[in-house]
Amino acid sequence: MTFHMNRRSFLAAGTAALIVPSILRAQESEITIGSLTPNTGGGAPFGPNITASHKRVVDAVNAAGGILGRQVRLYQENSETNPETAVRAADKLINVNGVCAIVGTFSSSVTLGVMPKCQAANVVQMCTSSSSDIPVSDEKGLVFNFQPLSPIWGRAIGELVKARGLESFGLMALNNDFTRSMMDGFIEVVGQEALVNEPFYYNAQQSSYRSEVTQLIEKNPQAVFVPSYITDFTAVYKELYRQGYEGTVITTSLSTGQQFKDAIGDAADGIVHGFPVPAINSPAYKEYLKEAGLEETNSVQHPFGTAGRDQLTTLLLAIEKAGSTAGSDIAKAVWEVTTGEGKTTVYNLAEGLAALREGKEINYSGASGSIEFDEEGMVLGRDFQLSEIRDGEDVVIERLEY
Amino acid sequence: MNLQIFVNALVNAALIAPPAMAFSLLFGVLKFPNFAIGGYITIGAFAAYTFNVPLGLPLPLATIGAMAVTGFVVWLAHVWVFKPMQAQSAVTLLVVSIALTLILESVVRLFFSADVRGFDIPLERPWKFWGARITKEQVQIIACAVVLGTGLHVLLRHTRIGRAMRAVADNPMLAAIRGVDAAKITALTTILCGAIFGLTGVFAGLDLVIEPLVGWNLTIPIFAAAILGGIGSPYGAILGALLLGLAEELTILVLPSTYKIAVGFVIIAIFLLVRPQGLFGTAEIKK
Numbered sequence: 001m002t003f004h005m006n007r008r009s010f011l012a013a014g015t016a017a018l019i020v021p022s023i024l025r026a027q028e029s030e031i032t033i034g035s036l037t038p039n040t041g042g043g044a045p046f047g048p049n050i051t052a053s054h055k056r057v058v059d060a061v062n063a064a065g066g067i068l069g070r071q072v073r074l075y076q077e078n079s080e081t082n083p084e085t086a087v088r089a090a091d092k093l094i095n096v097n098g099v100c101a102i103v104g105t106f107s108s109s110v111t112l113g114v115m116p117k118c119q120a121a122n123v124v125q126m127c128t129s130s131s132s133d134i135p136v137s138d139e140k141g142l143v144f145n146f147q148p149l150s151p152i153w154g155r156a157i158g159e160l161v162k163a164r165g166l167e168s169f170g171l172m173a174l175n176n177d178f179t180r181s182m183m184d185g186f187i188e189v190v191g192q193e194a195l196v197n198e199p200f201y202y203n204a205q206q207s208s209y210r211s212e213v214t215q216l217i218e219k220n221p222q223a224v225f226v227p228s229y230i231t232d233f234t235a236v237y238k239e240l241y242r243q244g245y246e247g248t249v250i251t252t253s254l255s256t257g258q259q260f261k262d263a264i265g266d267a268a269d270g271i272v273h274g275f276p277v278p279a280i281n282s283p284a285y286k287e288y289l290k291e292a293g294l295e296e297t298n299s300v301q302h303p304f305g306t307a308g309r310d311q312l313t314t315l316l317l318a319i320e321k322a323g324s325t326a327g328s329d330i331a332k333a334v335w336e337v338t339t340g341e342g343k344t345t346v347y348n349l350a351e352g353l354a355a356l357r358e359g360k361e362i363n364y365s366g367a368s369g370s371i372e373f374d375e376e377g378m379v380l381g382r383d384f385q386l387s388e389i390r391d392g393e394d395v396v397i398e399r400l401e402y
Numbered sequence: 403m404n405l406q407i408f409v410n411a412l413v414n415a416a417l418i419a420p421p422a423m424a425f426s427l428l429f430g431v432l433k434f435p436n437f438a439i440g441g442y443i444t445i446g447a448f449a450a451y452t453f454n455v456p457l458g459l460p461l462p463l464a465t466i467g468a469m470a471v472t473g474f475v476v477w478l479a480h481v482w483v484f485k486p487m488q489a490q491s492a493v494t495l496l497v498v499s500i501a502l503t504l505i506l507e508s509v510v511r512l513f514f515s516a517d518v519r520g521f522d523i524p525l526e527r528p529w530k531f532w533g534a535r536i537t538k539e540q541v542q543i544i545a546c547a548v549v550l551g552t553g554l555h556v557l558l559r560h561t562r563i564g565r566a567m568r569a570v571a572d573n574p575m576l577a578a579i580r581g582v583d584a585a586k587i588t589a590l591t592t593i594l595c596g597a598i599f600g601l602t603g604v605f606a607g608l609d610l611v612i613e614p615l616v617g618w619n620l621t622i623p624i625f626a627a628a629i630l631g632g633i634g635s636p637y638g639a640i641l642g643a644l645l646l647g648l649a650e651e652l653t654i655l656v657l658p659s660t661y662k663i664a665v666g667f668v669i670i671a672i673f674l675l676v677r678p679q680g681l682f683g684t685a686e687i688k689k
Contacts, residue, residue, distance in 0.1 A: 041516045203621045210410040234611040244528045263520030
């Protein structure tokens with residue numbers, strides 16, 4: 001068939017092409033998604049795993065023909081675990097790349113920092129952050145958190161240390177929302193009467209933590225609980241050791257990664273730390289290990305990489321379900337593909353897409369947990385694990401399963 | 403508890419006093435408050451880390467290396483940045499020095515990332531006496547500060563170079579007329595102060611953690627100690643550091659710990675209002 005274009009139709013087509021904004025044309029051809037992960041800075045031990053998970057899911061779906069008949073394009077940015085860098089990156093992702101979702105933000109300050117821009121542009125956010133401010137600030141219902149909020153961390157760590165027979169505690173926390181509300185959750189479980197001091201807060205970036213530590217161990221509690229980040233905890237722990245404290249030091253596993261162990265050496269032995277972990281017996285976790293090329297062990301690997309897989313899988317299933325890349329449509333579909341009973345359980349994207357295309361209702365059960373969201377988009381229930389550092393290695397001592 | 407407060411204050415002072423002296427000395431010669439000290443201290447900490455951990459030198463040698471590197475960096479900063487701008491006002495130079503500290507930190511972050519690090523020496527348990535605790539490392543830091551303070555005193559009071567430094571600080575033109583080579587003395591002062599900042603970097607790395615902001619975190623206490631003692635007076639800086647350390651420790655007996663960080667600022671504000679020349683400084687005569 002020959003196609004004739006006269007001067008009039010040529011002008012009409014040209015004008016139409018100019019009217020449609022270029023970004024919109026890019027979106028017609030590809031679904032664009034922003035991956036904003038902490039590849040350096042405080043989240044550096046976890047960021048690269050999250051990035052790799054995002055990329056694997058996208059590569060797999062593109063190889064299988066894409067979503068809604070369109071290819072998926074992932075734009076990767078490093079948040080440096082720093083809200084200022086993250087906001088600049090989010091600006092670029094939204095305004096230049098025209099993404100429909102920003103996934104993978106890790107620290108609460110980053111998730112909250114980019115939230116106003118995402119809300120204004122109707123962009124879905126998927127994160128692993130713990131601040132109780134997240135559901136409050138999410139006015140449009142576009143944010144989905146793949147990690148429990150910090151009061152849940154505090155309660156779980158409290159339960160686990162109580163089970164170890166510890167009875168008297170000294171408490172101090174870094175002065176931010178994540179750690180403050182974790183401390184509140186902890187107190188709820190262990191009880192006010194178990195505390196030997198009035199809990200107090202310290203600021204990050206102090207020139208010394210001597211007086212705080214002196215105050216914390218003054219009444220010689222059996223254990224001290226210090227919700228913190230790695231930089232301040234390293235300095236605080238050095239001071240605890242130097243002031244001769246011999247009780248149990250409890251903190252979050254975020255503070256005790258390899259960098260901490262390298263900086264502290266043998267003196268790190270005996271620290272007890274906890275955080276939410278994937279359900280290591282779930283089928284999706286086992287699939288994740290294969291995808292990431294890991295051997296099956298009985299301990300948790302890639303606690304945040306698993307969440308990265310779940311974020312992108314959930315997002316793409318929701319886009320398929322919604323038949324749209326508009327933020328509010330995707331958000332509504334996220335609940336439909338993850339939450340609720342009586343649906344077909346799926347453990348990966350391919351299974352989910354096949355079931356959706358057959359017209360079935362699905363419930364995605366992920367590698368980081370069963371992925372059920374409450375009405376605010378916060379994940380319900382994750383397994384929780386307490387470890388102890390022995391000979392420079394983390395040894396699992398207890399696990400809470402939901 | 404009570405004795406521990408004094409031990410804590412003493413260790414804080416030993417950490418702050420040497421750089422506060424160096425800050426004062428630099429101010430005397432260059433006539434502007436150099437906020438790049440944060441960057442210099444960070445350079446010192448990371449230089450010592452590089453010598454100690456990747457290159458495997460023992461810490462005393464790494465410390466000497468760090469002092470040499472930082473001395474060189476501070477001299478270079480003087481020659482490349484501050485000397486060409488010396489005709490500018492003190493406020494301009496202050497802003498430039500803040501920019502310089504950010505640049506130095508960023509360079510460190512570029513090569514070392516923001517990860518936390520530590521020297522290759524084991525943490526030690528404390529000695530206990532009358533209910534207070536102190537570690538061998540802390541005693542060494544205090545001893546170093548005392549030796550450094552005495553050394554600076556001898557240098558400034560009893561040597562030709564020291565007299566020349568004081569002469570340049572008092573009146574550069576008169577010093578030049580009397581045959582003092584002000585440029586050479588200024589260069590020597592920057593190298594000496596740089597070495598002290600390098601040493602502070604090592605102490606800070608031992609006491610806190612080695613990370614790009616380690617120097618910046620010490621800047622306000624150092625500045626406060628120098629103002630308290632009388633900016634431009636190295637001896638005042640020692641007393642300033644002791645009083646600041648004590649004020650910070652005593653604060654947490656009456657106020658929540660989160661306010662401790664403000665103590666330095668409050669001291670700066672009070673002294674600038676009540677006695678701008680500090681405890682030991684001489685009031686500037688405005689003509």
